[in-house]
Amino acid sequence: MERRNARRALMYALHRLDIEVINSRICATITSLEPQNSLLLLGGVGSALRELVEVSISCCNDTLADRDSLRDDDVAWIPCRMRCVDGERWILERLEVFEAGCPKIAVLLNVDDIPCASVMESKLRALLDTRSDQTLFIATATKREDVPPSLLRSLRLSVDHQVVMPSKAQRCDAVAALGSHLDEILTPSQVLELSTRMPGYDFLDFLQVFYRTQARIADFKNTNIYRRILAEVETTRPRILMSEGAELVRFPPMWGTKHSGLQSVLGYNRLKEEITKYCDWPFLCEKSFARLGIEPPSGILLEGPSG
Known part of the structure; x- marks a missing residue:
């Protein structure tokens, strides 16, 4: 049991390495909003992005709003899966909850899934067209080292910020620095x-x-x-x-x-x-x-x- 727990802890730590590296960039973007309280819509279906948002939000706030019981005094995230049939209705219902206490909206787009990101942005802009001046779009790349601006333009993705993963060399250094007991555990x-x-x-x-x-x-x-x-x-x-x-x-x-x-x-x-x-x-x-x-x-x- 102890060995299994150690293995799980190690896997979780390694999984979080990439998230921790770019977490500060996400946090800086979120905290730059005026006022700081905002609604963060999570785009795509990647669990890594969902976890990244959880970490980012928890770093920006003392308390983290529960995903199903949104509170207007926290930054909260919504798993925005636009491929779902009821996706738009689901989002609108939660937007109504936040309407009074959410001055700005941040939309996190996972551009790794290009078709989904393109469709999602157009749908979200239609949903939020009355608040376009208060919407911040953030493009993220969880697998590519960079996303060329030309690609975003060709997809008609207009983003205010772009966050990318560190290079492979940086990730390898992070793993190497994790410790010297890996081969004793796995x-x-x-x-x-x-x-x-x-x-x-x-x-x-x-x-x-x-x-x-x-x-x-x-x-x-x-x-x-x-x-x-x-x-x-x-x-x-x-x-x-x-x-x-x-x-x-x-x-x-x-x-x-x-x-x-x-x-x-x-x-x-x-x-x-x-x-x-x-x-x-x-x-x-x-x-x-x-x-x-x-x-x-x-x-x-x-x-x-x-x-």
């Missing part, structure tokens, strides 16, 4: 699960940070674990011959992410040469790792280069 299969919950991370990048190895990627390609992964891939999915003669390997389904169940096809030779360049490199499932015979914690990236 098994390799649990590390795999944890890595899938960290948006923007390449699997090998995560493993290198996790085990604090100094080995180069080129050295890692010579390790037994890398060969086992390639062997596992070759035996679990058929190869496909392309017209130019390049071999492709269909990987096992990704596990533990929103893409669970999907299969990706990558160039076999390109995989061996540029494996770390795939941000969405398909993760082997837990059972695949078990079949590879990886024993915690020395089975990953602790083997020296062979040959």
Whole structure:
């Protein structure tokens, strides 16, 4: 039980790293409103954004309004899922609750989900057209390092502020700084699960940070674990011959992410040469790792280069 609790605490801490990094930017935007009390509408369906808003609001106020019992003396958030049939009615009902005590409205748009963000902004502007001068639109990117202004213009998204995630290098530094006891808490299969919950991370990048190895990627390609992964891939999915003669390997389904169940096809030779360049490199499932015979914690990236 103690081990499980430690693991959960670690996963929660890692999940919060990205949120904490950009939290100050969100807070600065919210507190810049005059007066500070405002209604924050959360756009999109991402749980990370919802948690980010909760953290941000709690930092701006001594008390956090409950999501279902909104109070006009707090900054509150509304999970604005515009794809829902009753979404507009749901929002309007809560706007009426806040009408008297909410001088300004902030709308948080998750531009990762481009179609949803575009539709949401147009609907919200229609709902709030009588208060357009009091509405603040904030565009956020939870997975991209940046959202080009040209993209926002092409989508006709007019935003007052833009908040983006830090670079991958900054996130890796944050994980590395978390502590030196990670390998004492988690098994390799649990590390795999944890890595899938960290948006923007390449699997090998995560493993290198996790085990604090100094080995180069080129050295890692010579390790037994890398060969086992390639062997596992070759035996679990058929190869496909392309017209130019390049071999492709269909990987096992990704596990533990929103893409669970999907299969990706990558160039076999390109995989061996540029494996770390795939941000969405398909993760082997837990059972695949078990079949590879990886024993915690020395089975990953602790083997020296062979040959």
